[in-house]
Amino acid sequence: MVHMDKGGTEEDEALALFETKEARFRGAYRLFASTIVVGICLIWVYRLSHLPRSAHDQGRWAWIGLFLADVCFSLYWIFTQSARCNVVYRYPFKDRLSHRYEEKLPGVDILVCTADPKMEPPTMVINTVLSAMSYNYPPEKLSVYLSDDGGSELTFYALLEASAFSKHWIPFCKKFRVEPMSPAAYFSKHSAASNSQHDLSINIGPEWLAVKKLYEEMKNRIDSIVETGMIPKKIRDQHKGFSEWNSNATKQDHQSIVQIMIDGRDKNAVDIDGGRLPMVVYMAREKRPQWPHNFKAGALNALLRVSAKISNAPFILNLDCDMYANDADAVREALCFFMDEGKGKEIAFVQHPQNYDNITKNDIYSTSSSVANKFELPGIGGYEAALYCGTVCFHRRESLCGKVCSKDYRGEWNSTEGEKKSDKTVNELEEASKVLANCSHEKDTQWGKKMGLIYGCPVEDIVTGLTIQCRGWKSLYYNPDKKAFLGVAPATLDTALIQQKRWSEGMFQIFFSKYCPFIYGRGKIKLGAQMGYCMYLLWAPISLPALYYVIVPPLCLLRGIPLFPQVYLSLPFYSYARDICILCLKCMSKKQVRVNRFRDICAIYASPLMPLRLT
Ligand SMILES: O=c1ccn([C@@H]2O[C@H](COP(=O)(O)OP(=O)(O)O[C@H]3O[C@H](CO)[C@@H](O)[C@H](O)[C@H]3O)[C@@H](O)[C@H]2O)c(=O)[nH]1
Numbered sequence: 128m129v130h131m132d133k134g135g136t137e138e139d140e141a142l143a144l145f146e147t148k149e150a151r152f153r154g155a156y157r158l159f160a161s162t163i164v165v166g167i168c169l170i171w172v173y174r175l176s177h178l179p180r181s182a183h184d185q186g187r188w189a190w191i192g193l194f195l196a197d198v199c200f201s202l203y204w205i206f207t208q209s210a211r212c213n214v215v216y217r218y219p220f221k222d223r224l225s226h227r228y229e230e231k232l233p234g235v236d237i238l239v240c241t242a243d244p245k246m247e248p249p250t251m252v253i254n255t256v257l258s259a260m261s262y263n264y265p266p267e268k269l270s271v272y273l274s275d276d277g278g279s280e281l282t283f284y285a286l287l288e289a290s291a292f293s294k295h296w297i298p299f300c301k302k303f304r305v306e307p308m309s310p311a312a313y314f315s316k317h318s319a320a321s322n323s324q325h326d327l328s329i330n331i332g333p334e335w336l337a338v339k340k341l342y343e344e345m346k347n348r349i350d351s352i353v354e355t356g357m358i359p360k361k362i363r364d365q366h367k368g369f370s371e372w373n374s375n376a377t378k379q380d381h382q383s384i385v386q387i388m389i390d391g392r393d394k395n396a397v398d399i400d401g402g403r404l405p406m407v408v409y410m411a412r413e414k415r416p417q418w419p420h421n422f423k424a425g426a427l428n429a430l431l432r433v434s435a436k437i438s439n440a441p442f443i444l445n446l447d448c449d450m451y452a453n454d455a456d457a458v459r460e461a462l463c464f465f466m467d468e469g470k471g472k473e474i475a476f477v478q479h480p481q482n483y484d485n486i487t488k489n490d491i492y493s494t495s496s497s498v499a500n501k502f503e504l505p506g507i508g509g510y511e512a513a514l515y516c517g518t519v520c521f522h523r524r525e526s527l528c529g530k531v532c533s534k535d536y537r538g539e540w541n542s543t544e545g546e547k548k549s550d551k552t553v554n555e556l557e558e559a560s561k562v563l564a565n566c567s568h569e570k571d572t573q574w575g576k577k578m579g580l581i582y583g584c585p586v587e588d589i590v591t592g593l594t595i596q597c598r599g600w601k602s603l604y605y606n607p608d609k610k611a612f613l614g615v616a617p618a619t620l621d622t623a624l625i626q627q628k629r630w631s632e633g634m635f636q637i638f639f640s641k642y643c644p645f646i647y648g649r650g651k652i653k654l655g656a657q658m659g660y661c662m663y664l665l666w667a668p669i670s671l672p673a674l675y676y677v678i679v680p681p682l683c684l685l686r687g688i689p690l691f692p693q694v695y696l697s698l699p700f701y702s703y704a705r706d707i708c709i710l711c712l713k714c715m716s717k718k719q720v721r722v723n724r725f726r727d728i729c730a731i732y733a734s735p736l737m738p739l740r741l742t
């Protein structure tokens with residue numbers, strides 16, 4: 128096969144670059160699930176056979192309603208089982224990759240999005256950028272792009288500072304294998320290390336302190352300038368890029384700006400130890416009030432075009448600005464999947480879980496989504512149709528840009544492709560890239576329809592993943608023990624609710640759009656995967672039967688209308704009762720308020736208010 132021509136012995140080549148293992152106790156779980164199926168059937172039989180016959184019977188409508196709620200719950204439960212019975216875990220072998228391909232590693236473009244310097248402080252954004260620059264990967268093959276939808280010179284200034292600081296930070300990371308590679312996260316985690324008892328400071332004391340000081344000075348400079356909201360003239364004069372901001376540029380109305388902050392092709396762009404630096408590019412796409420900007424999807428599509436012009440790496444890592452890199456080898460691990468000689472060429476993307484480093488002990492809003500991360504998403508990944516979740520995802524550029532996976536696709540790329548094109552000057556590249564980031568560039572093209580991220584849905588990521596899979600590609604879910612990325616989860620009730628509402632509403636829209644997995648995905652992705660998608664897409668409406676179950680039976684109880692069988696027959700109903708009891712106990716207990724069903728509760732309250740904007 129394509130990449131096997133050189134390097135490695137024959138024996139070595141026979142070994143796959145990753146393996147897949149079924150979750151332990153999968154058989155036992157399936158057995159357990161089948162007992163529930165029996166229970167569900169018994170409930171249906173009971174409901175149908177005991178239906179009050181006479182129309183005058185008081186409880187007739189309550190009974191029918193309860194039967195419909197039971198049907199909804201049963202179907203939804205079956206959807207969840209499609210994923211939960213199919214959990215697999217993936218294990219890449221990064222040593223085999225290095226052994227076989229170290230000299231021929233492909234280029235990787237890292238695309239970071241930010242949208243607002245107030246909501247997403249520039250210091251946080253540059254910490255993400257710095258972490259992405261510090262991967263254990265050949266820097267001449269790495270490019271980091273920042274899309275700034277806020278079009279803010281404050282963010283630009285912060286990136287300028289970060290580019291200078293990276294000359295100290297990157298060699299420091301490599302020398303001492305620093306993780307996490309975000310300076311803010313690293314120094315806050317290891318602040319105890321400045322006490323001399325800790326090994327770290329004994330071994331790397333002076334350098335540690337020097338880098339920490341540099342970081343803090345930089346952070347203070349940025350924070351104080353962000354606070355005033357103005358860039359002093361002295362700093363403006365230091366970089367030509369500031370001239371792009373004229374007095375009438377606003378967040379919603381400005382021309383495209385593309386600035387190459389570090390030219391990774393330049394052999395003289397080196398850190399303090401003389402090591403090469405990765406390419407760093409700032410982009411603010413053109414925004415005009417009369418053009419729809421399509422939010423993050425629009426930003427990523429512009430970034431896809433600009434990065435294709437500048438470095439055109441065959442693989443892409445997509446990060447939100449609040450998700451920093453925690454594992455220096457994550458790029459290599461992801462490449463194991465794409466470069467595996469047997470299965471790699473069909474794989475379009477590899478999704479990591481979204482983990483957070485600000486989860487409180489009790490995680491009262493259940494933002495860590497541990498059931499989804501550990502069972503549901505790996506379960507859908509078991510059908511090789513892992514969901515694309517918008518961030519911490521590695522993509523193959525071709526599949527993201529609309530290519531269809533055909534039988535004769537060989538997954539080839541030029542190993543020089545990762546080497547940045549070197550014939551153009553920085554200025555020429557910037558000017559050519561600006562055109563690609565203009566609003567009018569997408570007019571009458573397939574961008575947002577078949578190419579890049581799909582427009583018109585609040586959860587553009589899920590739809591985009593589905594369309595990629597329906598073009599014949601596979602996708603994997605990879606949840607390593609050592610978390611590869613860490614981010615910031617919503618920490619207050621209102622932000623958590625807004626996020627949950629946007630997700631549930633957006634996903635429900637997909638169900639009624641032409642992208643409904645049962646129709647759009649028919650014959651293209653496995654039935655189990657279609658059901659797995661619908662588990663999420665139907666998450667909002669399943670709150671209605673839940674609401675019914677919460678309200679109607681207690682009312683009937685008060686009025687003496689029987690809805691449930693005598694105790695000896697009620698075993699199948701046990702699980703409802705158990706769930707409701709657990710939920711109540713958890714809500715009441717002050718000590719351990721972990722409401723794992725927080726999402727369900729939100730959905731209950733959000734959905735009756737939810738305007739159904741169907742596309
Ligand atoms: O016009 C916009 C709006 C947002 N963003 C960026 O998009 C990312 C995600 O937006 P955010 O408001 O933080 O949404 P979340 O609810 O946190 O996002 C989750 O849900 C989204 C929709 O499913 C996914 O795209 C995200 O990756 C996922 O983290 C952030 O980096 C933003 O800077 C833009 O670049 N341009």
Ligand SMILES: [Mn+2]
Binds near residue numbers: 449
């Ligand atoms: Mn976010």
